[in-house]
Amino acid sequence: MSWMLFLVLTALALRSQSPNWTAPSGNTYAYTANVIATVKLETTVSNNVLDKIAFFHQSEIRGLGQMIPLGNGTVRHFVTLYSHQPIDTFTIKVYHQETNHVYEVQQVFLFHNQQITGEVDNPYVISIFPDNNAPIGLLPVPDQVTIAGLAFDPILMTDYLIQPDDEEVEWSLAPSPNLIALFSGDTLKVAGVPGFTGISQLTVIATELSPMATMSAARQFNGSSNQQTAEVVITFQVKVPPLAPEWNPLIPDQGIVQGDTFQSVPLHSYENKYNGPKIRYDYRPVISPSLPAETPPATAIDSNYSATMTLIARPTFTPRYSFSDTNDVLVAYMDNEIRGVAKRNEQNGLFYLSIGGGNVSGSKVSLLLYSEAMQKNLTLDSIFMYEAYQIMGSETSPYTIEFAPIVPVIPDTLFAAGIYTMPVMVIDTSFTGSMDFEFIAMDPDYPQILKDITTVTFCIAADSSDLLTYYEDADGDGLGNPLKKVTACNQPEGYVTNDDDCNDEDPNNLGFTISIAENSGIVNDGRVCGGSAVSLTAMVTAASYTWSTGQTGQTIEVFPNVTASYTVTATYSTGCGATQTDTVIVESTVVTDAGNAGPGTLRNVLECIQDGGVITYDYPSVNSSWLTQSLTISKDVTIAGIFTDRPNITLDGSTESCFLNIIQNKTLTLQHINIGVVQPATSPTFMGPGSVVVTGVTQIKNE
Numbered sequence: 001m002s003w004m005l006f007l008v009l010t011a012l013a014l015r016s017q018s019p020n021w022t023a024p025s026g027n028t029y030a031y032t033a034n035v036i037a038t039v040k041l042e043t044t045v046s047n048n049v050l051d052k053i054a055f056f057h058q059s060e061i062r063g064l065g066q067m068i069p070l071g072n073g074t075v076r077h078f079v080t081l082y083s084h085q086p087i088d089t090f091t092i093k094v095y096h097q098e099t100n101h102v103y104e105v106q107q108v109f110l111f112h113n114q115q116i117t118g119e120v121d122n123p124y125v126i127s128i129f130p131d132n133n134a135p136i137g138l139l140p141v142p143d144q145v146t147i148a149g150l151a152f153d154p155i156l157m158t159d160y161l162i163q164p165d166d167e168e169v170e171w172s173l174a175p176s177p178n179l180i181a182l183f184s185g186d187t188l189k190v191a192g193v194p195g196f197t198g199i200s201q202l203t204v205i206a207t208e209l210s211p212m213a214t215m216s217a218a219r220q221f222n223g224s225s226n227q228q229t230a231e232v233v234i235t236f237q238v239k240v241p242p243l244a245p246e247w248n249p250l251i252p253d254q255g256i257v258q259g260d261t262f263q264s265v266p267l268h269s270y271e272n273k274y275n276g277p278k279i280r281y282d283y284r285p286v287i288s289p290s291l292p293a294e295t296p297p298a299t300a301i302d303s304n305y306s307a308t309m310t311l312i313a314r315p316t317f318t319p320r321y322s323f324s325d326t327n328d329v330l331v332a333y334m335d336n337e338i339r340g341v342a343k344r345n346e347q348n349g350l351f352y353l354s355i356g357g358g359n360v361s362g363s364k365v366s367l368l369l370y371s372e373a374m375q376k377n378l379t380l381d382s383i384f385m386y387e388a389y390q391i392m393g394s395e396t397s398p399y400t401i402e403f404a405p406i407v408p409v410i411p412d413t414l415f416a417a418g419i420y421t422m423p424v425m426v427i428d429t430s431f432t433g434s435m436d437f438e439f440i441a442m443d444p445d446y447p448q449i450l451k452d453i454t455t456v457t458f459c460i461a462a463d464s465s466d467l468l469t470y471y472e473d474a475d476g477d478g479l480g481n482p483l484k485k486v487t488a489c490n491q492p493e494g495y496v497t498n499d500d501d502c503n504d505e506d507p508n509n510l511g512f513t514i515s516i517a518e519n520s521g522i523v524n525d526g527r528v529c530g531g532s533a534v535s536l537t538a539m540v541t542a543a544s545y546t547w548s549t550g551q552t553g554q555t556i557e558v559f560p561n562v563t564a565s566y567t568v569t570a571t572y573s574t575g576c577g578a579t580q581t582d583t584v585i586v587e588s589t590v591v592t593d594a595g596n597a598g599p600g601t602l603r604n605v606l607e608c609i610q611d612g613g614v615i616t617y618d619y620p621s622v623n624s625s626w627l628t629q630s631l632t633i634s635k636d637v638t639i640a641g642i643f644t645d646r647p648n649i650t651l652d653g654s655t656e657s658c659f660l661n662i663i664q665n666k667t668l669t670l671q672h673i674n675i676g677v678v679q680p681a682t683s684p685t686f687m688g689p690g691s692v693v694v695t696g697v698t699q700i701k702n703e
Contacts, residue, residue: 019095019102021054023064029082033111036118037065037077039094040127047075050097053126055081055090055109062090062111076123086113096128103128107164136169136208137162138232144190147241147446151191157204158186160232167208174203179236192238200238205231242276245441247454249474252495253488254424255459255467258432262406262424262458269513271418271441271452278414280444281422284320285404286436286455293375297331297368299341305356309386311340312393313351315369317378318404322349325372333366334386350398361387369403378403380428405431406458414444424458434459434489459489470495477501483512483540483570483578501576512540514568514582520608527587527599529608530561534584542570560584591647592618596628602639602649603631611635617647624648628655630683633662633690641672643697650676650703657683662690672696676703 026032037053039046053065065077081090088111094103118124129135139160144152157171171183178200181190188204208228251270254262267281315323315330323344330351332340342353355365364382371378380403384392393399405428410420418441436457443450461467467487471480472495479501486492517524520532528534537555538545545554548567558566563586571577585599587608593600602625605615615637617623624647641647651658658678662668667690677685677700685700686692 018050018097019052019054019093021052021061021064021095024061024082026080026082029062029084031083031086031088031111031113033081033083033113033115034117035063035065035077035079035081036116036120036123037079037126038075038123039077039096040125041096041098042127042129046096046098047073048097049075051075051077052095053077053079054093054095055079056093057083057088057090062088070120076120081111083111083113085111087111092126094126094128099130134164134228136164136206136228136230138204138206138230141204141232141234143235143237145237145239146192147239147450148192148195148197149241150446150449151189152236154184155188155190155234156186157183157188157206161206162230163208170207170209172205172207174205176200176202178238190236192236197238197240200236202234202236203231204234205229241446241450242443243273244450245271245279245443245452246273247271247439247441247452248273249472250454250492250494251439251456252470252472252486253457253459253490253492254486255461255488257464257467258460258462259429261426265408265422265424266513267420267422267439267441268415268418270454274418274441274443274450276443278416278444279418280414280442280447281410281420282320282440282442283318283408283410283437284440285318286438287317287321287373290374290376294370294377296327296329296370297377298338299329299331301338301341301356303337303356305339305358307357307359307388308340309355309357309365309388310391311342311351311353311355312391312395312398313342313353313401314349314393314398315351315401315403317371318402318407321404323369323371323373324349327370327372329370331368331370333368334363339365348395350395355386357386357388359388361385367401369401381430402427404435405433406435406460408437408439426460432460432462457488457490457492461489468497470497471499471501473501475501482572482576512538512570512578512580514566514580515539516582516584527585527604527608528560530586531559534558534560536566536568536582536584538568538570538580540570540572540578542572544571545569546571558584560586562586589613590616590618591625592622594622594624594626596626601625602627606631606633606635606637609635609637612637614638614640616640619645624650626650626652627658628652630657630659630661630687633660633666633668633688636667636669638669638671639673641696643672646672646674646697646699648674648676650678651685652678653683654679659683659685659687660692662686662688662692664689666690667693669693669695670698673698675700677701678703 039051049067054061055063062083063079063081065079067075068078069075089108090111092109096103139162141155141160146152173181178193178196179190179202180193181202206229247270249270251265256262326344328344330342330353331338332353332355334357339357340353340355342351344351363386365384365386366382367380369378407425407427409423409425434457436455438453438455440451440453467489469485469487470491471482472484473480478496480496480499481501482499515537517535518528518532520529535555535557545552546569547556549558563583565581565583567579567581569577569579587604589605589609591602591605595601597603609615623645627650660668675685
């Protein structure tokens with residue numbers, strides 16, 4: 001093994017004469033390695049035959065260089081290293097005859113048995129410097145990005161500093177007219193000047209304040225100072241921020257009777273302001289002390305039991321909240337007796353609950369958790385059966401106990417155009433009462449400042465008499481919109497008890513929605529195949545409905561061949577009416593999305609294209625497809641590009657097998673198409689009994 005290595009030495013003058021170093025006796029060591037080295041003074045290679053290199057273990061010499069002239073005035077130092085261990089660390093000293101100094105290396109040399117470091121034509125370079133002052137350097141700093149009004153993340157510049165010694169470094173910068181920048185110790189803090197958006201650069205300078213450099217400063221009058229500096233240019237970009245999310249109108253409260261289900265909540269109907277490509281939604285339960293506070297349970301266990309069952313659990317109050325107070329207590333009951341008590345383990349947050357019982361299994365186990373934060377006892381009746389000596393859960397996979405009676409469902413993902421309808425699950429069907437949740441709409445890149453939060457109450461009543469119907473009052477005139485109503489236990493903000501408003505206009509009030517249902521191609525994916533049946537439903541209860549097609553009824557069926565819009569006017573018993581329009585998008589034969597699946601992707605277009613059809617790409621905006629799952633070709637189809645700009649179909653098998661599967665008696669024709677294969681060893685490119693025909697210029701390659 002040969003390496004081109006540059007070893008920076010911090011020079012320390014030890015003596016002013018050639019040292020009397022003696023080579024070690026190799027027969028007393030079990031392990032050896034070799035180094036072929038050269039000495040460089042700043043940028044000049046030293047070919048002085050009187051230079052010496054020695055490797056040390058503590059004060060013991062473990063290798064002494066032998067100088068070999070190579071001709072043309074060039075020399076190399078050949079060193080055999082010895083050690084009692086296969087891996088060891090050595091220090092290095094260099095005697096430089098011309099300056100008559102011995103230089104000591106601060107960094108250690110890592111010894112590996114039988115390793116050869118350097119070679120004759122590419123030696124291991126040991127650099128030394130006048131005044132014992134080694135140079136410093138700065139690594140490139142990644143480009144920094146923020147939005148207007150938000151400072152950049154602080155940069156700790158020592159993370160990018162290359163410095164062989166521990167001398168103090170002074171930081172400075174060349175100012176930029178578009179940036180406000182300053183140093184706090186070693187940390188660079190930068191913000192855009194008010195009103196600036198765009199790209200600007202900042203030059204950062206590091207100056208080493210070494211003793212040698214300080215002494216050299218006294219010689220600056222004759223230009224002999226060798227103070228070490230380094231600089232780096234950092235690029236900063238300030239983007240125009242998207243509009244911050246806003247819940248408007250607010251998500252209304254909901255109330256149901258025990259045994260019913262909550263209506264799913266179309267979050268995109270309430271967040272209408274954010275204009276970024278994708279948004280993140282989240283929620284958290286509102287945790288507050290119960291009034292009046294409940295008394296913690298008794299925790300004394302009166303009996304000794306001949307057998308136990310162990311539960312390693314993580315109690316939660318929705319997946320967004322885990323109980324974390326040191327006074328939280330988990331209690332197990334069997335036959336109305338306390339059979340086990342556990343407190344939260346502070347190391348991992350789990351509850352280790354030992355449940356006492358006999359050797360006979362089959363009794364029902366109920367759990368109670370006292371929450372210090374809620375000052376409330378939460379109960380779950382008969383959630384599992386006692387089984388002697390059983391262990392449920394583990395430290396790596398604890399048993400989750402959900403104490404929340406109501407749980408919204410929001411996946412941890414980003415939603416394109418903000419479209420997401422949120423289910424609200426009833427976990428405990430015996431529960432009556434209410435739960436409050438905070439719902440957050442946020443920008444995925446800057447969630448701390450571009451966000452909005454609203455609080456919503458979901459309640460379950462034992463009887464319908466405990467619920468009232470409320471109507472949205474968007475214009476604040478005290479009259480409610482009969483088209484926008486909710487049932488709740490308490491009056492939500494922005495809602496009234498009457499439905500007398502026939503002109504409840506609001507810029508964000510869409511009145512009602514049209515539900516689009518179809519089963520062509522990929523079912524209910526937002527696009528249909530031409531000529532397929534589509535069911536349109538006005539999602540409002542009204543006295544009559546009139547559609548732009550002339551049809552009447554709350555639900556109609558249409559068969560569009562091209563993308564078309566449909567309008568319905570709903571008229572209800574008060575005499576008020578409302579109109580809504582929605583568009584049915586018909587999937588074309590053109591790929592408009594490079595993704596693996598979804599509207600406009602190669603997969604969706606293939607589902608809708610007729611047998612014998614030709615698929616093309618939406619040049620120049622889309623000229624590729626990236627597939628992470630196999631694609632089945634179930635019809636005769638041609639995928640066509642153009643010679644000068646061939647589309648690239650990438651088969652990404654990095655997570656699962658990915659190939660083109662052509663079924664029997666079907667032909668896939670590739671015309672001016674490139675196929676890229678990621679990790680081709682996991683699967684072939686083509687499979688199935690069907691045929692593949694290649695025309696034009698088509699290339700299949702590994703990526």
